[in-house]
Structures are given as structure tokens and as C-alpha cells.
Amino acid sequence: MAQVVVVTSGKGGVGKTTSSAAFATGLAQAGKKTVVIDFDVGLRNLDLIMGVERRVVFDIVNVISGEAKLNQALIRDKRVDTLSILPASQTRDKDALTKEGVATIIEELSKDFDFILCDSPAGIEKGAMLALYFADQAVVVTNPEVSSVRDSDRILGVLQSKSKRAEEKKDPVKEHLLVTRYDPARVERGEMLKLEDVQDILRIPLLGVIPESESVLKASNTGNPVILDGESQAGQAYKDAVARFLGEDRPMRFIEAEKRGFFSRLFGGRAA
């Protein structure tokens, strides 16, 4: 049986799609058969971040409405062969997604994959609800910023009351905190919530901290998930997080501000 993992946050623009792409790629690199589903119907973007936008023929809505078979809609990644992508529809709206339709897709994918990652849209409307409904585990993506933390707390409440596991009174969805866009220098100056503050408030196990990094934009420009950029701090931080997700014990990195020497201050060098 596959593990269904939702990448969620409540708030938009915090790094769900970036994290979904990185996690899916990382899990597949670790040899796990992985599929990542874009639930953001109407605002498809995972295809771009994964670099498969030109290979999209069918999407999740086509599969649900019976216009295409699931394996026709799945896109096999060319970099990691254990990875597939199921894109969202760009032309339809969220109402085209149905609980029964999604259930059928997940059931079918469960036969062939180890991990089914669900990239949730923002909000707590239908698309977001369906993305999290079937989850066994949740990666809650949070920025160190008041509205993001509040929305994450809200989403945790939803996971605990509205997910399939909650409704069927099974073991609760396993929750993981992924803090992204963390800027240790701003934290040090007292301008940004500390990691400990976010943990203190949300009280769920920490899976990883992804630093604010220019390499994320570079990665999305070229359609290569940032985890493939082994040079970048964000890429390395995602690698660590995936390893922890698979049970490895790794220390947190990139959570302290770099001590900048005279010359780097003089020339304004920035973190990769």
C-alpha cells in the first residue's frame, strides 16, 4: 500500500509546490516509486516547476471525467525513472474534482507506487480539502511569519477533524513541520520569528528548515526541482528533510546566520 502524503499550508505562496517537487524528486532518487499530483485545478504550476509543461497531454480532471486513462495522463520524469507527475487541469475549475474521482485515482495509484504526494492549493476550499482528505501523512509548509503560522495551525485543525482518517476514527494523520524561506540573518536581528518560536506555537515534529535561497528561483526558471542542485543550501536542506522523512537522523543545517567576513560584507556576497 502506498503512503499518501499531502503538502499543505493554508496560505498561498509559502513554498508548497517548490517543496512538493523537491520531495517527490528526493523520494524517487531514494528509489521509492513516487507520483506527485497537482491539486491546484485552474492554477496548474507543478508542471513548470518539474519542467514537464511541454509534455502535458491529459490532466487529473480528464481522468476523473473518463476522457483519459490514468496511465495516459501520468508523465514519467526523464531525470529520475521512479518518478511520475499527474498534472492539474488549467481550464477547468475546482468543482471538476470529486471525492469519488480522487478516491478512484488514489486507489489505482496505490497499486503501483510507494508514495503519492499531493500538492495542495492554497485555502481551505474544495481543492485543498480533497488534497488532504486521503492523507496518511502531512507536510505542513510554514514561513516564519504571522499569517503563515496562523494558517498552518488552521490546516492542522482541519487535518485532525476533516480528513478521512479523522472521519473514520483511525490513527491520526502523521504531521510534519517544514519551515521554508527561513532567513537566519533576519532571525538574528529579531525581524523574523525564530525556528523555536514556530515550533513552540505549532507543536508538531520538525522535518526540516529550508533557507531563503536564490537557487529556488533559478531552479524554477529552468524547471529543475531545487533538490537536484546539490550546490545550493536549499537543495541540501531538502535532501536532509527527505532523508529524515525516510527515517534517517540528520542534524538541522543552515539555521544559523553565516558569520560574514570583512570582504564578503564589502562585496555584498549572498548565500547560494
Next chain:
Amino acid sequence: MSWLSFFRGKQEEVPPTASAAKERLQIVLAHERISRKGEDFLPKLQKEIVELIAKHVAIEAERVNVSLERGGDMSTLAIAVEIPGPEPARRAS
């Protein structure tokens, strides 16, 4: 950045605001978590108090002032109702 602060390796001092963020979050989330469980009695209390007063005196909605301040250790619910006085005496003409 001044030359001096450049050599000290420090940015201009900005008052740290992260601690305010944490405090505000802790308070608002404590309340939201309770109301999520449907246990936030304050709105209900407010409604019932106003209804009770309305049973005894005719009050107009715009003459009721309600303020609620949710705090960490203590919340205050203040309800001010303007109750109409006795009919003003008619002036002799």
C-alpha cells in the same frame, strides 16, 4: 548603513518585532483552537446577555456597544447598553 556600523558588521538598529509576532500568535491561536472545538462561549454569552436585557427594556441595536478583548490569561467582554430614561417631561407651552 554608516561607515562605523559597516566596520562593526552591523546593520542599522531596527526594533526587533519578532517577539511581538510570537506573543500575538500565541494569544490568537489559543482562542482559535478553543473555538474550533466549538467551546468558545464568549459570543454566545454576549448574545444571551443582550437578549436578557431586551426582555426587560426595549433596546435598540445601535444603542448596544459590545467590545471583546481576547487576552492570554484573561479576556474582557464589555457590554454597554443605553437604557432609555423615563419619558421626557413635556414642556409647558
